[in-house]
Amino acid sequence: MEPIPISVFIIAQDEEQHIGRVLDSCQSFAEIIVVDSGSNDKTIAIAKSKGAKVVHHDWQGYAKQKQYAMSLCQHDWVLNLDADEELTPEIIDEFKSFVTRQHDYVALKCRRNDLFAGRFFSNLTRLPTNTRLFLKQHAKYRLQDNVHEGPDFDQKVAHTKRYFNHYGYSNIAQLTEKYNQYSSLKAIEKFNKGKKASVLKLLLIYPLEFIRNYLIYRYCFSGLRGFIFSHLSAYYALLKEAKLYELSKTS
Missing domain, CATH: 3.90.550.10 (Spore Coat Polysaccharide Biosynthesis Protein SpsA; Chain A)
Structure with a gap:
């Protein structure tokens, strides 16, 4: 063939x-x-x-x-x-x-x-x-x-x-390690482009991202695994914004 x-x-x-x-x-x-x-x-x-x-x-x-x-x-x-x-x-x-x-x-x-x-x-x-x-x-x-x-x-x-x-998200430790690494890289990238952290986004990003994943993307159909994954995805979104805020205060 x-x-x-x-x-x-x-x-x-x-x-x-x-x-x-x-x-x-x-x-x-x-x-x-x-x-x-x-x-x-x-x-x-x-x-x-x-x-x-x-x-x-x-x-x-x-x-x-x-x-x-x-x-x-x-x-x-x-x-x-x-x-x-x-x-x-x-x-x-x-x-x-x-x-x-x-x-x-x-x-x-x-x-x-x-x-x-x-x-x-x-x-x-x-x-x-x-x-x-x-x-x-x-x-x-x-x-x-x-x-x-x-x-x-x-x-x-x-x-x-x-x-x-x-298979890169196969366990919680592996996924959180990647989210920590990627959020740092993304925050630095946004900071270098002159972007600033938003107070409103810091307050709302976590619940909105959780709702998007758990309900709109329907991870709710995967039971507790989907519940945990949706929280971790929301945490990743918060990390990116929080690290951008940190950079603006320490650089």
């Missing part, structure tokens, strides 16, 4: 726990590139054993690292994945169909299915979306952003209800 004409690119460091799973799910694609920023575990050896082209590149930040990895891709259609993700057979079929049929879209936004506290969320939950498959000539990462860095596109983006699996 002919490989799917898509280049997969992944940035990684010390991901031996996950990297094999995501690479196993990518074997149908024509090219797999892993840009490693200095792993001290078995990440590189595992990636090479799965047929990936491994390139070292010192850490430059999420956006610059991904922009560099994308520049190494040989195919026009590229697929960006994180090391802690995994493609399903259904979304692979969707990707294959998308890049081989005629249309005016330059990217495909798909759903992300998070594993949390031992299980994936209810199928009644409104899953978050990420744009991962795109034509590289129409994509540009927001190099000034520290986290949630894009990419942005200059033409139309299509949507699918198909999803990939994500």
Whole structure:
């Protein structure tokens, strides 16, 4: 069977726990590139054993690292994945169909299915979306952003209800550690852009974000796991604003 004409690119460091799973799910694609920023575990050896082209590149930040990895891709259609993700057979079929049929879209936004506290969320939950498959000539990462860095596109983006699996939020300790790291990066980014903390936002962000996740995004259908996850998401939103406030008072 002919490989799917898509280049997969992944940035990684010390991901031996996950990297094999995501690479196993990518074997149908024509090219797999892993840009490693200095792993001290078995990440590189595992990636090479799965047929990936491994390139070292010192850490430059999420956006610059991904922009560099994308520049190494040989195919026009590229697929960006994180090391802690995994493609399903259904979304692979969707990707294959998308890049081989005629249309005016330059990217495909798909759903992300998070594993949390031992299980994936209810199928009644409104899953978050990420744009991962795109034509590289129409994509540009927001190099000034520290986290949630894009990419942005200059033409139309299509949507699918198909999803990939994500294992990076699998337990509370892991999730809170990421939220702490990302909130610091986001606060610094906003501060550097001249943004200031809002008292009103500090007061309202937590309850509004909880309501959005628990009721509007329907995490309520996942029982106590959904209740806890909604609180953690609200805490993340509060952390970003609180750390921006802290920066304005201490810098």
